Amino acid sequence: MKAMREVWGRTLTEVGQTDPRVVLLDGDLANSTKADIFAEGLPDRFLQLGIAEQNLVGTAAGLSTMGYVPWLSSFTVFFTHRALDPIRMLVAQTGANVKIAAAYSGLLTGLTGKTHQDVQDLAIMRAMPGMVVLAPGDAAECAAMVRWATDHDGPVYLRLARDPAPELGMVPADDYTDGAVHVVRPGRRVVLVSTGVQTVRVLEAADLLAASGVDAGVVHVPCLKPLDDRRLLDAVGAASLVVTVEEHTVLGGLGGLVAEVLGEHGTGARVHRVGLRDVWGESAPNDFLLDRYGLSGPRVAEAVRAALA
């Protein structure tokens, strides 16, 4: 179990130590997002911008034109909702070399409730031309993506999870390839497609399904954009049922992406989407939330069985 935010803060500090272009701009949440690791390691390149996320994004856009690589630290909601206009105008439309580290994404945001649970961010960011949208499955993949994103010239949105999660153990810690799609577990009849830390829970569901005689494959999509259709089509193969699972609304995120690609290519596979079905979340412990919103391993397995019935 490793905390993605800790790894993000530590990796970014390492990257900053060798790359003088890297600066970190915080919206007064460094001790939550773990940008504080960078603040202690590289205090001269840590910039506190206060509780003002629109200005945070705008300042980053300006800094990027002066040769810096600004990474931003705040909660997901404050980027994709409060600061969406500057992200759209100043970062996406200009192709600014700005990296948005969206901490506390999804439902599991530490008893904060629906105000802080961002379950629309993937849909919003996917709709931005020029934006790279990444959702690492574990801490190792997160570290690799921090390195990749810093070297990539252009805007990157990195969706981070708050709480420690098991390692997927499938990505070498020092490697991320643009647009990667991973077949974590092969399967013929049913393929579960997931993103971010939800993939760990989907693997648990696949174990439960296997135990009851259902051979379910698992595909991990850590990069929602840009995505080469062919990679996704190859990964799901000839499965007749594709179940997408995401800690996000089923509208426009991973489920939307997979349905669009499979539909457009006429594969004939049925797509069933698991995620928040057009509802808001609530304040509760993680286990409660995962069960209530159908994202725990057992609940995902249940959804797959129902779809097969």
Place this chain on the structure above:
Amino acid sequence: MPAKRTDVSHRTLRELADHGRWLAVSTVTQSKAGHIGGPLSAMDLLVTLFFDELRIRPEEPDWPERDRFILSKGHSAIGLYAVMALRGYFPVEEVATFDKGDSRLQGHPDMTRLPGLDASTGSLGQGLSVGLGMALGARLAGRDPRTWVLLGDGEVQEGMVWEAVHTAARYRLGNLIAVVDCNGLQQYGWPAGTDDRGDRRDPWAGIALGPVFDAFGWRVHEFDGHDYDAIGAAFAFARDGAAGQRPTVLLARTTKGRGLSFAEGRHVWHTGNATPDQLARARTELGIDDSIDDSIREGIDDGGAA
């Protein structure tokens, strides 16, 4: 303290501004859509910046040590394009492509299309934050460029502006200069009352912006944005503070639609299309004749532009 780049005569600046106004109004009329009032109120400021103050190289628009300029009130783009064309960034004839397909001159400034634009703007209230990032970047790297941001007084109603005002003061960015084109009108505005500027109430009726900026720690200078002596003094005030610890705001008192008798002070001319008769009047009022290009060129040469 670095000197300003040229010393263009006021007569020349006035002629350039008239020509810029003519380019703006005739282009907008031709394209049948666009803004008039704001480009005209800001024209004297733009001309003085681009011909007399900014350290820039039109022939090398990406020169790293150039002063940065951001038109935060992006809807006044045609005014900026007119001045950039006159200054030599691109041929004056290209101004006619404004808003047409494949043009580099988009309805709002697009830095990805037109070299010489330091930022893309159009959603009001964002430019000062971008300028803050540039000023911060220059300061972090120990470099000289100053960053100038031109805002509208209506635009300053946006909350994001005040986020930047607060942060710029905290980072002690004397190299950040905001110029506010206080033309006293916005697109529609509040109904007329006791604090009118033109035919509508002032965007900041009853509120003195100077003391507000001052309270945030900014250097403040208020002046007549159509008087070249006053503009020169204001820019000198900004220059004096550029190496210091406090950002500067220049509050330019201007008239919306300046230069066209039928548009001055009237909110409906925020946008608008002149009739053929009005266009003819504009040409006369702005003193436009066929020799204006030559006269301006000679005037700049006389002023010692390098």
